[in-house]
Amino acid sequence: MTHTPFAKSGKAIDWDDIHQRLEAARKALSQELSPDEEKRILKTRAAALAREPLSGETTEGHLEILEFLLAYERYGIEMSWVRETCPLKDLTPIPCTPPFVLGLINVRGEIISVIDLKKFFDLPEKGLTDLNKVVIVHGGDMTFGILADEILGVRPVPGDAIQPTLPTLTGIREEYLKGITGERAIILDGSRILNDRRIIVNDEG
Numbered sequence: 377m378t379h380t381p382f383a384k385s386g387k388a389i390d391w392d393d394i395h396q397r398l399e400a401a402r403k404a405l406s407q408e409l410s411p412d413e414e415k416r417i418l419k420t421r422a423a424a425l426a427r428e429p430l431s432g433e434t435t436e437g438h439l440e441i442l443e444f445l446l447a448y449e450r451y452g453i454e455m456s457w458v459r460e461t462c463p464l465k466d467l468t469p470i471p472c473t474p475p476f477v478l479g480l481i482n483v484r485g486e487i488i489s490v491i492d493l494k495k496f497f498d499l500p501e502k503g504l505t506d507l508n509k510v511v512i513v514h515g516g517d518m519t520f521g522i523l524a525d526e527i528l529g530v531r532p533v534p535g536d537a538i539q540p541t542l543p544t545l546t547g548i549r550e551e552y553l554k555g556i557t558g559e560r561a562i563i564l565d566g567s568r569i570l571n572d573r574r575i576i577v578n579d580e581g
Contacts, residue, residue, distance in 0.1 A: 438532040443561055444511060444524035447499040450561040452533070453522075454554075457513045457566030461527055464490070464508040476575075478523060481510060488512060490521040491575060497549040515570040522569075533557055 441452040442461075462483055467490065469479040476495035480487050490510055494501060502525055510521035538555035552572070554563040569575060 437535050439535055439538070439563075440530060441533050441561070441563065442511065442530050443528040444509070445526040445528065446494050446497070446524065447502050449499070450528065450559070451493075451524075451564060452557070452561050453511065453513065453564045453566050453569075455530060457515055457570065459512045459514045459519065461509050461511050461524075462521075464504065464510050464523065481521065483512070488519060488521050490523055492523045494523075496575065497552075513566060513570060515566065518570045520575075533561075533563075538563060 440455040442455055442458050443450055443452045445451070462481075464481070467479045467481055470477055470489070476492050478490040478492050480489055482488075488510075493499070505525075507526040509524045509527045511524050511527075512519065512521050537558050539558070540555060552565050552568050554565040556562055
């Protein structure tokens, strides 16, 4: 014996009547929305879909960037090169070093050299304030700190949104740039910075 759901009363189910009622309900719902309302809903859904890839911390095709200020420009470096950030305090100058080498700091017993990219890139000088932080970058066996005038935060950037550097950026600074975002944040090439002998200062000895 075959059991049919909802047929407990013994009456036959009029499936045609049910389909007609469902179709009438669907049409009634669609008629309640004006064309403007339908456009608004579609626009909202499209905006939500466009934002969705940025919600993940490691979405494929995106670079996770630490953004910070140098002088009055926004810079960024991939988080894969960033070990941590820390306040600039107890800085010890190093004699007989290039002007862009600020000195040494002690981070939990580890001595780390700090460089000022503003001087290295020939950017406008800006006095030290409480907002200054040190971005400690590392790669392989190399670790040092980059002075930041202010940390802006971490955010994902679509890889295809990074454009070639501007023609106005020439000389030594261009060598260390990965590209520029649509918001004109300048992305540094962490690999080149960490491996360039002009930046690396041997303070041991």
